[in-house]
Amino acid sequence: MADKILKELTLKVWRQKDAKSKGAFETYKIHNISTGTSFLEMLDILNEQLVSENKEPVAFDHDCREGICGTCSLFIDGRAHGPDDDVTTCQLHMRRFEDGATITIEPWRSGAFPVIKDLIVDRQAYEKILQAGGYVSVNTGGVPDGNAIPISNDNAEEAMDAAACIGCGACAATCKNSSAMLFVAAKVSQLALLPQGKIEAARRAKAMVAKMDELGFGNCTNTGACEMECPKSISIQHIARLNREFLKAKLKD
Amino acid sequence: MSNFLSSSIGKKVIMSLSGLFLILFLCVHLSVNLLLLFGEEAFNAGCEFMELPFIKVIEPVLALGFIIHIIWASILTIQNQKARPQKYALRNQSKNCTWPSRNMYILGALVLAFLALHICNFWYYFKFSEVSSQYELVSKTLMQPVYAVIYIIAAILLGLHISHGFWSAFQSIGFSNDIWRKRLEYVAYFFAIVFAVGFSILPIYFLIFGK
Numbered sequence: 001m002a003d004k005i006l007k008e009l010t011l012k013v014w015r016q017k018d019a020k021s022k023g024a025f026e027t028y029k030i031h032n033i034s035t036g037t038s039f040l041e042m043l044d045i046l047n048e049q050l051v052s053e054n055k056e057p058v059a060f061d062h063d064c065r066e067g068i069c070g071t072c073s074l075f076i077d078g079r080a081h082g083p084d085d086d087v088t089t090c091q092l093h094m095r096r097f098e099d100g101a102t103i104t105i106e107p108w109r110s111g112a113f114p115v116i117k118d119l120i121v122d123r124q125a126y127e128k129i130l131q132a133g134g135y136v137s138v139n140t141g142g143v144p145d146g147n148a149i150p151i152s153n154d155n156a157e158e159a160m161d162a163a164a165c166i167g168c169g170a171c172a173a174t175c176k177n178s179s180a181m182l183f184v185a186a187k188v189s190q191l192a193l194l195p196q197g198k199i200e201a202a203r204r205a206k207a208m209v210a211k212m213d214e215l216g217f218g219n220c221t222n223t224g225a226c227e228m229e230c231p232k233s234i235s236i237q238h239i240a241r242l243n244r245e246f247l248k249a250k251l252k253d
Numbered sequence: 254m255s256n257f258l259s260s261s262i263g264k265k266v267i268m269s270l271s272g273l274f275l276i277l278f279l280c281v282h283l284s285v286n287l288l289l290l291f292g293e294e295a296f297n298a299g300c301e302f303m304e305l306p307f308i309k310v311i312e313p314v315l316a317l318g319f320i321i322h323i324i325w326a327s328i329l330t331i332q333n334q335k336a337r338p339q340k341y342a343l344r345n346q347s348k349n350c351t352w353p354s355r356n357m358y359i360l361g362a363l364v365l366a367f368l369a370l371h372i373c374n375f376w377y378y379f380k381f382s383e384v385s386s387q388y389e390l391v392s393k394t395l396m397q398p399v400y401a402v403i404y405i406i407a408a409i410l411l412g413l414h415i416s417h418g419f420w421s422a423f424q425s426i427g428f429s430n431d432i433w434r435k436r437l438e439y440v441a442y443f444f445a446i447v448f449a450v451g452f453s454i455l456p457i458y459f460l461i462f463g464k
Contacts, residue, residue, distance in 0.1 A: 025342065078345030104343045111338050176346065176355055177333035179261075209260055218336030219261040219329045221357060222421040228349035237430045243262055244427030250257045 003036035006094060010102040011046060013058055016115050035095035039082060040065060040072065042094055059118040065090040067231060070166030074119055075106040080170035080229040088168060088231040108173035112215045125215045126167050126183060132211035133204035134187040140196045155193045162190035164232035171226035177218030182226040184208050185242035186234050192245050202249035209246050264329055269425035271322040272418050278315055283451045290458060293388040300387040330358045353413040360414040367407035396463035401456035412449025419444050
């Protein structure tokens with residue numbers, strides 16, 4: 001069955017020349033988009049149209065286009081990664097939009113994620129938080145034999161759920177406080193649940209929270225918006241664990 | 254513990270503990286208030302109980318609880334506002350979180366405004382003037398439709414504040430997981446309804462039966 005065709009769409013896109021310039025919305029019309037087109041392909045089509053008109057194409061982040069790299073972002077119609085739940089922008093398809101719709105596209109907005117150009121933001125803040133402690137630095141030896149290190153199924157599953165975080169930034173982008181707690185919680189949780197990561201759990205929780213605060217992210221108010229917009233549906237129960245880990249670490253000081 | 258209080262999680266813990274303490278106070282407050290339904294003698298006896306020395310000792314602690322909760326809420330809100338210098342042109346937050354959870358500071362501020370009125374209405378008189386019957390003062394005030402409506406609205410706002418605040422307090426101190434989150438949310442709604450209904454029953458009662 002052939003895909004339906006959206007005859008006309010109006011796109012309100014944030015355009016900003018560089019980090020220092022003041023940006024503004026530009027409105028573009030785009031025609032005959034198949035509902036099977038992905039959102040990013042639709043932007044590719046828009047860019048081809050812009051190039052043929054001798055205009056500057058819209059800059060946006062993308063890489064794997066299959067929802068695992070965490071490069072794509074975009075705040076679409078007031079929601080991070082668009083109106084679908086549990087998907088990244090690259091997995092969003094035009095069948096979610098009606099013919100004649102106006103679609104508003106903004107970059108992530110957060111003091112810690114400054115806009116570089118158009119829809120691209122600088123997400124190095126997340127990397128800086130990871131560098132503060134999101135790793136295991138003790139010697140854990142080679143690959144262990146299966147079942148040599150006993151780990152309960154519950155812990156393995158929860159650690160895996162947390163490890164699904166792709167660091168896309170949707171949590172901080174969607175949070176009304178621009179808090180990065182879900183990201184930090186996922187990283188702290190993933191490692192604190194496993195024996196190799198437990199050794200440095202206290203130091204990690206303190207260092208990563210300190211870095212997060214230093215970079216100017218807001219404070220978590222437990223609205224739960226982050227877990228709703230997280231393309232990997234990471235639960236805020238990991239934030240509760242981060243709070244526990246942090247409190248435990250601080251009480252020992 | 255050096256920089257615990259200045260960290261984001263530390264500040265949240267302060268909000269959490271002071272909030273839970275204030276909920277404890279609300280439980281006592283509501284219990285005494287409900288004595289109004291049992292007549293003049295019962296309520297006046299309740300007020301006399303509240304004059305006992307050990308309750309007097311707690312009063313400044315309670316005031317401190319309020320002050321801490323308000324100051325820290327303001328610090329956190331200012332920081333959170335600063336964390337996003339450029340706002341979104343279009344936001345669709347109703348899709349991902351509840352209205353009270355997004356508006357805790359506004360709800361809190363409205364409850365605080367009510368608290369100021371409430372102190373002028375009763376606490377000030379109880380404290381600084383000779384009131385022969387506390388029951389009479391309360392019933393006379395709540396019989397006036399304007400006050401009755403204000404008190405009912407305040408009770409509902411307080412309920413909304415607690416519907417998020419209660420479970421959020423436990424989340425902030427790390428006492429939550431996938432199982433307990435649902436339980437705590439139910440208890441939060443229970444407390445929210447108890448406070449909203451409990452505190453509104455009284456103005457409704459005096460509106461209908463007050464003479």
